[in-house]
Amino acid sequence: MPRGAWLAVIALVLIVLPFGLKGYTIYVLSIAGANILAAVGLNLLMGYAGQVSIGQAAFLAIGGYTSALLMTRLGLEFWLAFPLAGLLTGATGLILFIPALRLSAIYLAIATLGFGAAVQQLIPLPYWSAIFGGHQGIKVPRPHLGSFVFDTDLELYYLTLVIVLVLLAMSWNVARSYIGRAFIALRDKPAAAEALGINPTRYKAYAFVLSAFLTGIAGALQAHLVGHISPGEFGLGKSIEIFAMVILGGIGSLPGSILGAVFLTFLPHWLEQAKLLYTFLYGAALVLVIIFMPYGVWGFFVRLYYRFPAMQKLFPKGA
Amino acid sequence: MLTVKNLSMRFGGLQALDKVSFTVSEGEIVGLIGPNGAGKTTVFNLISRLYEPTGGQILFRGEDLLKLRPHQIVEHGIVRTFQLLGLFPYMTVLENLLVGEHRDFGANPLAVALGLPSARRQEHDRRAQALWLLRFLKMEALADAFVFALPYGTQKLIELMRALLARPRLLLLDEPVAGMNAAEKAAMREFIKRINSDWGITVLLVEHDMNFVMGLCDRIIVLSYGRVIAEGRADEIQQNPEVIAAYLGEGISVART
Amino acid sequence: MIEQYIVLGLAQGSLYALMALGMVLIFKTTDVVNFGQADMTMFSAYVGFTLLVGLGWPFWAALPVVIAFGFLLGVAVERLTLRPAKEAPVVSLLIVTLGVALMLNAMASWIWGFDPKSLPYAISGPPLVLGNIIITRHDLVIFVTTIVLSLGFFALLKFTKIGTAMRAAAQNKLGAQLLGIPVFRINMLSWGLGVALGAVAGVLIAPLVFLDLVVMIFVMLKGFAAAVLGGFTSLPGAIIGGLLVGLFESLLIAVPFELVNQLKETLVFLLIIVLLAVRPQGLLGEPIHRRV
Numbered sequence: 015m016p017r018g019a020w021l022a023v024i025a026l027v028l029i030v031l032p033f034g035l036k037g038y039t040i041y042v043l044s045i046a047g048a049n050i051l052a053a054v055g056l057n058l059l060m061g062y063a064g065q066v067s068i069g070q071a072a073f074l075a076i077g078g079y080t081s082a083l084l085m086t087r088l089g090l091e092f093w094l095a096f097p098l099a100g101l102l103t104g105a106t107g108l109i110l111f112i113p114a115l116r117l118s119a120i121y122l123a124i125a126t127l128g129f130g131a132a133v134q135q136l137i138p139l140p141y142w143s144a145i146f147g148g149h150q151g152i153k154v155p156r157p158h159l160g161s162f163v164f165d166t167d168l169e170l171y172y173l174t175l176v177i178v179l180v181l182l183a184m185s186w187n188v189a190r191s192y193i194g195r196a197f198i199a200l201r202d203k204p205a206a207a208e209a210l211g212i213n214p215t216r217y218k219a220y221a222f223v224l225s226a227f228l229t230g231i232a233g234a235l236q237a238h239l240v241g242h243i244s245p246g247e248f249g250l251g252k253s254i255e256i257f258a259m260v261i262l263g264g265i266g267s268l269p270g271s272i273l274g275a276v277f278l279t280f281l282p283h284w285l286e287q288a289k290l291l292y293t294f295l296y297g298a299a300l301v302l303v304i305i306f307m308p309y310g311v312w313g314f315f316v317r318l319y320y321r322f323p324a325m326q327k328l329f330p331k332g333a
Numbered sequence: 334m335l336t337v338k339n340l341s342m343r344f345g346g347l348q349a350l351d352k353v354s355f356t357v358s359e360g361e362i363v364g365l366i367g368p369n370g371a372g373k374t375t376v377f378n379l380i381s382r383l384y385e386p387t388g389g390q391i392l393f394r395g396e397d398l399l400k401l402r403p404h405q406i407v408e409h410g411i412v413r414t415f416q417l418l419g420l421f422p423y424m425t426v427l428e429n430l431l432v433g434e435h436r437d438f439g440a441n442p443l444a445v446a447l448g449l450p451s452a453r454r455q456e457h458d459r460r461a462q463a464l465w466l467l468r469f470l471k472m473e474a475l476a477d478a479f480v481f482a483l484p485y486g487t488q489k490l491i492e493l494m495r496a497l498l499a500r501p502r503l504l505l506l507d508e509p510v511a512g513m514n515a516a517e518k519a520a521m522r523e524f525i526k527r528i529n530s531d532w533g534i535t536v537l538l539v540e541h542d543m544n545f546v547m548g549l550c551d552r553i554i555v556l557s558y559g560r561v562i563a564e565g566r567a568d569e570i571q572q573n574p575e576v577i578a579a580y581l582g583e584g585i586s587v588a589r590t
Numbered sequence: 591m592i593e594q595y596i597v598l599g600l601a602q603g604s605l606y607a608l609m610a611l612g613m614v615l616i617f618k619t620t621d622v623v624n625f626g627q628a629d630m631t632m633f634s635a636y637v638g639f640t641l642l643v644g645l646g647w648p649f650w651a652a653l654p655v656v657i658a659f660g661f662l663l664g665v666a667v668e669r670l671t672l673r674p675a676k677e678a679p680v681v682s683l684l685i686v687t688l689g690v691a692l693m694l695n696a697m698a699s700w701i702w703g704f705d706p707k708s709l710p711y712a713i714s715g716p717p718l719v720l721g722n723i724i725i726t727r728h729d730l731v732i733f734v735t736t737i738v739l740s741l742g743f744f745a746l747l748k749f750t751k752i753g754t755a756m757r758a759a760a761q762n763k764l765g766a767q768l769l770g771i772p773v774f775r776i777n778m779l780s781w782g783l784g785v786a787l788g789a790v791a792g793v794l795i796a797p798l799v800f801l802d803l804v805v806m807i808f809v810m811l812k813g814f815a816a817a818v819l820g821g822f823t824s825l826p827g828a829i830i831g832g833l834l835v836g837l838f839e840s841l842l843i844a845v846p847f848e849l850v851n852q853l854k855e856t857l858v859f860l861l862i863i864v865l866l867a868v869r870p871q872g873l874l875g876e877p878i879h880r881r882v
Contacts (some may be wrong), residue, residue: 066681113863116870120623124818125866127811128859135856139849184446191445191456192431192438199421199432206419209381210499211407211436220442250807254625254688261685266423290700297692301671304686308678 032171040167046279047174048236053259053271054185055228061266062194063221064201065114066123069130070229071252075137077103077230078237079146082154092157096234103230107222114218130253137245151244154237170239177235181228188224189268197221262303264310273311334359334535335503340389342375349375351559362529362536364546367556368579373539374416377505381406381413407436410502414492422481426491429480430463433495466494486513506538510545522549593723595844596837601729603836604736605791609813610828612787618760618823619780622672622683626691627788628810632803633694634660634789635796639707649712660789664781695803706800732794739790740829756780819862821875830873
């Protein structure tokens, strides 16, 4: 089947998917959409550009609070506040870009960790609790277009679907362009990349801004879906969860990040009945996936693809 | 075209280069040879600005290269290859070649993200250019292969192709035939000659294979312990007693042609 | 007054140093950043709780058992999870350590429940007064333990055959393998020692805080930061980094502004980032050479 046909099938499945599902499951699917954007945002930064970040939750928080406050405090319409939140978060990506100019790998990880801790500590300070709502957080209005308010789980699902698909297409375009290639070139052979004219400063800045933008949108989306935002949601645990989505899906692969995000969003819900066993099984799942799929779920599929010719016929190369 | 004046480089206590001076004129193929550790690759790394020299000057067409950052060198027309392969292993051959054309990309990132026609056209044109070169060398079947899976000699050739796509005036080749068999070496020699004569690209190369260097280069510069000890045509170099003495310790006959 | 804060800071910093030392050792020999160090420390501290409170053992008897437990835990983690996953890239191994952490966390909650536990001091009794400095006996134990363990540890690396093998493996894995050094056994040993160092830190920290399932995460993050500050590949750097982080944190408490206290964690990280900006390879790390 050609690529276009596959995309059409996937689109159709995604449109029909919520019918027959419980409202709560539809809601979790929407949350998975937000997580997909966060995972793709980190994957572009870490998998493509090779810049490790364990402070991504800070960008989620900035995006979420910005969109909410632009709507409630400045009275902006959703369609304006939402993208603006992404863009402003993108600009804050430059805060991490500055240490990244000098630091690499583990040292940069500490800087991003510090950034995450700082944002989580700054938000609930009493000095601006009138705006940020302190530890309790604030209510986030439902998205709306004109007088139409996205209120039911189904309406929110379709809104999420459109936003996620548009941003995935944009991410895909960037990843497959000269910019994505420059990221990988600088990651694997920096000297060779620079000798061919790739400016490391510029592309590091691109990577951080792009990653922060996508994560900011993810945070805003999540805030509008949940209807509430508080600093407690954005600790180290959240940053690591996004990190795990990228690794489990397959580092450096955008489809992998989608799978990783969906898997880790649903895993807690599948394990819910397990109660006391829950944390244990979650941890065991992480360990087992890496042992049996060292290059993530997507790497596993790629391996199957090359081992079984039948799959190569079904999915022609380049699809 | 390229003028290196009193270039010195010190790594801690080691004087890797000591006041090295030479020139490369437009249209030449120049070989830079010398025993192991003579400082050949260091010269390349200085020209491509990976190292900061401890002294001296590098001029290219009147421009002071030492004022430039590594990624700006290519804009002036100097492109290099690497001794231990500078290919990006997790990219396909075609993607590697496209990185070679990086200086000809420049679509607005927003246009790229939105998939606007201007960005698509640019990607399409660059791809066509890279595919043209692959077809020119009858290698189009390799376009979608990952480079890490290809034989070493083929990788070397692809790295050279990638350098050519960056539109060099001066090409710096670091051991272009290392690890190749005789037939591959002969093909590479012909290819470099063509690049030089048909496309007008000046070549400065470092190579250990004396047959290859002697049969290809118009002029040869010999480095030993960080100094230029001889310079001249192949036959002059082969008879130079200082050069023979420098290579004696290596057990390689310079006059092996 | 300031001397008092310095002493407190050094005591706290010693514990970060032990934590950092364990993480650096594991990283140096196996390239893995152990994000599970917190939960391994927490679990070992709970074992200490059972011995000290449950069974009423004295501190000097419980400590060696806790160390041995930490060692075996580290060895088991290496053997059962990291070695089977050795094909995976190093960033993925980080997720493995995290998975192990979650499993330990769950097991701790089954065994010891969710209520915070309090552990007794290593030595009880009135604090010692030296001029205008007051030192608790427990802090004194912390100092002595840290000094003894650090020295013993360096002696092990420097003067024993296995220590030489560990340093060789840290320098060059392939080379060590070619020389016939059993790299797998070295990895296991590093994990054992690294986690054991954390276990000691855990059983010494627990009396100062209430021991629960998450408290060690903050200690680990400070230890991690200390390790990076010290250079992440330098063992003396880890100790100096730990002491500096402890000292800085303690001096911040001395600042009479409420805001400084509220932003304590942020300021600690900010200082580290500033220091790293000046010296990107950390205090004692080897400068990163550009490879061509």
